[in-house]
Amino acid sequence: MNVIHVSAECYPIAKVGGLGDVVGSLPKYQQEAGANARVVMPFYDNKFTAAHKFKSVYESELVLGEDIYPYKILKLKEDVLDIEVLFVDIPEFLFKDYIYSDDDTARFTAFQIAVMDWLLTLKEKPSIIHCHDHHTGLIPFMAQECVKHKPLNGIPVILTIHNAQYQGWFSHDKVHYLPAFDIKHIGLLDWDGMINPLAAGIKCAWRVTTVSPSYIEELQQAANGLESLLSHEKEKCVGILNGIDAEVWNPETDEFIIKNYSAKNIQTGKTANKKWLCKEFGFSASKPLFAFIGRLVYEKGADLLPEVIDKVLSKKDCSILILGSGNPEVESELESLRNKHKGVYNAFIGYDEKLSHLIYAGADFLLMPSRVEPCGLNQLYSLRYGTIPVVRSIGGLKDTVVDVKDGGFGFSHTEASEGDILQTLNRAIEFYKDQPEFKKTRKHIMGIDHSWDVSAQQYIDLYNSIKSG
Numbered sequence: 001m002n003v004i005h006v007s008a009e010c011y012p013i014a015k016v017g018g019l020g021d022v023v024g025s026l027p028k029y030q031q032e033a034g035a036n037a038r039v040v041m042p043f044y045d046n047k048f049t050a051a052h053k054f055k056s057v058y059e060s061e062l063v064l065g066e067d068i069y070p071y072k073i074l075k076l077k078e079d080v081l082d083i084e085v086l087f088v089d090i091p092e093f094l095f096k097d098y099i100y101s102d103d104d105t106a107r108f109t110a111f112q113i114a115v116m117d118w119l120l121t122l123k124e125k126p127s128i129i130h131c132h133d134h135h136t137g138l139i140p141f142m143a144q145e146c147v148k149h150k151p152l153n154g155i156p157v158i159l160t161i162h163n164a165q166y167q168g169w170f171s172h173d174k175v176h177y178l179p180a181f182d183i184k185h186i187g188l189l190d191w192d193g194m195i196n197p198l199a200a201g202i203k204c205a206w207r208v209t210t211v212s213p214s215y216i217e218e219l220q221q222a223a224n225g226l227e228s229l230l231s232h233e234k235e236k237c238v239g240i241l242n243g244i245d246a247e248v249w250n251p252e253t254d255e256f257i258i259k260n261y262s263a264k265n266i267q268t269g270k271t272a273n274k275k276w277l278c279k280e281f282g283f284s285a286s287k288p289l290f291a292f293i294g295r296l297v298y299e300k301g302a303d304l305l306p307e308v309i310d311k312v313l314s315k316k317d318c319s320i321l322i323l324g325s326g327n328p329e330v331e332s333e334l335e336s337l338r339n340k341h342k343g344v345y346n347a348f349i350g351y352d353e354k355l356s357h358l359i360y361a362g363a364d365f366l367l368m369p370s371r372v373e374p375c376g377l378n379q380l381y382s383l384r385y386g387t388i389p390v391v392r393s394i395g396g397l398k399d400t401v402v403d404v405k406d407g408g409f410g411f412s413h414t415e416a417s418e419g420d421i422l423q424t425l426n427r428a429i430e431f432y433k434d435q436p437e438f439k440k441t442r443k444h445i446m447g448i449d450h451s452w453d454v455s456a457q458q459y460i461d462l463y464n465s466i467k468s469g
């Protein structure tokens with residue numbers, strides 16, 4: 001089975017969030033399960049591409065509207081990754097020092113056209129095209145409707161929704177960017193008067209997956225305008241829980257952290273990592289340390305953090321550390337709290353992969369007050385590193401975190417509200433005081449297996465069910 005994953009992100013090449021983690025690891029585990037899985041992604045101007053050498057395996061031109069652009073398909077000269085990655089190099093559009101911008105329509109439409117044009121030229125066609133999020137949502141439509149790409153129409157196309165909040169909307173003025181298709185079928189591209197790549201992907205993909213079982217249920221009630229579409233298409237939708245790359249996220253071997261540890265020496269390992277974090281950010285190591293890592297956006301409940309932090313820290317019985325970037329207002333509120341709560345609060349505004357590993361290793365609790373959480377990887381990483389998750393019970397968080405009061409190992413609340421978060425934080429602070437129970441719980445969570453083994457196989461079973469059915 002030849003699977004080609006099409007994505008805007010893939011760790012360690014280019015990552016903004018969880019999409020990069022999934023596309024960087026799922027194919028590796030699919031390989032181990034016997035499938036031949038590859039990735040095709042844009043060639044960006046970033047640290048990874050600057051540090052490696054590439055060779056061209058295909059060169060051509062693509063047509064976007066009335067214009068023609070040269071492009072290449074590149075491969076790494078040396079095998080430095082566990083999986084094969086192909087890079088679409090369209091200098092005009094993709095070779096930028098960012099992944100996303102405010103206007104990505106031309107960039108990602110050109111990317112998708114180049115991918116489809118190149119696939120047409122392959123002698124051995126993929127047996128599955130697996131698209132990820134709206135940046136690749138036009139591919140199922142192109143395979144089904146565009147005259148040029150009709151030869152690919154027999155290949156099953158899967159669309160995985162990692163986040164339905166972002167849909168890639170653009171106006172009908174730009175529909176001519178797409179290769180020719182029968183205009184009678186323009187309705188497949190449209191949702192509410194706009195061209196909507198995510199909606200088009202949902203309509204045209206052979207199967208749609210979401211990254212947790214709960215999320216697929218929730219999308220029928222709240223999908224940023226696509227509720228009725230997802231209810232209508234529910235027969236072809238399935239939720240498959242994300243896994244984690246157990247090699248990258250392994251406290252026993254993690255090169256980023258201060259002291260490696262396993263469940264056996266968790267006490268000394270966590271203590272050493274916490275000590276480093278506390279020194280670095282000016283905290284006392286005797287207090288419970290809560291951390292938040294993520295995009296500072298509404299879906300993550302980031303706007304609730306400043307008020308919650310201000311209130312919970314008035315008692316000074318815990319410390320809080322934030323790592324994230326996003327909404328400028330939230331960023332500046334979080335920065336300005338530093339002076340008021342010196343010694344118990346700090347924030348690193350920005351993106352820092354190494355620091356994220358140090359935090360998973362050194363914090364006692366991880367906060368995730370998300371309004372929407374399709375799966376969430378942070379809580380899975382935190383479990384692996386013995387850091388107890390404190391989450392809103394939604395989406396994948398609901399599927400992976402069981403509250404201590406229900407015999408589980410984490411803390412959860414039902415509402416993304418200041419009151420609920422505060423109450424739950426206070427429960428966790430109390431729990432920390434019972435050190436034997438706290439230590440037993442964090443040792444237990446390190447043993448919970450969220451590696452990709454099971455879910456990678458579920459995807460393969462899904463591919464097989466389409467081919468045979």
Ligand SMILES: Nc1ncnc2c1ncn2[C@@H]1O[C@H](COP(=O)(O)OP(=O)(O)O[C@H]2O[C@H](CO)[C@@H](O)[C@H](O)[C@H]2O)[C@@H](O)[C@H]1O
Pocket residue numbers: 016017018019021022162163211242293294295323324325350351352353356373374375376377378379396
């Ligand atoms: N400032 C920062 N510095 C360093 N690292 C940072 C960082 N901000 C975030 N990260 C890292 O980015 C990843 C975030 O992953 P998530 O899955 O939790 O969220 P995201 O919303 O990006 O993904 C979407 O897709 C994924 C994958 O399907 C779903 O799990 C999720 O629910 C959905 O919203 C983690 O690896 C985290 O450590």
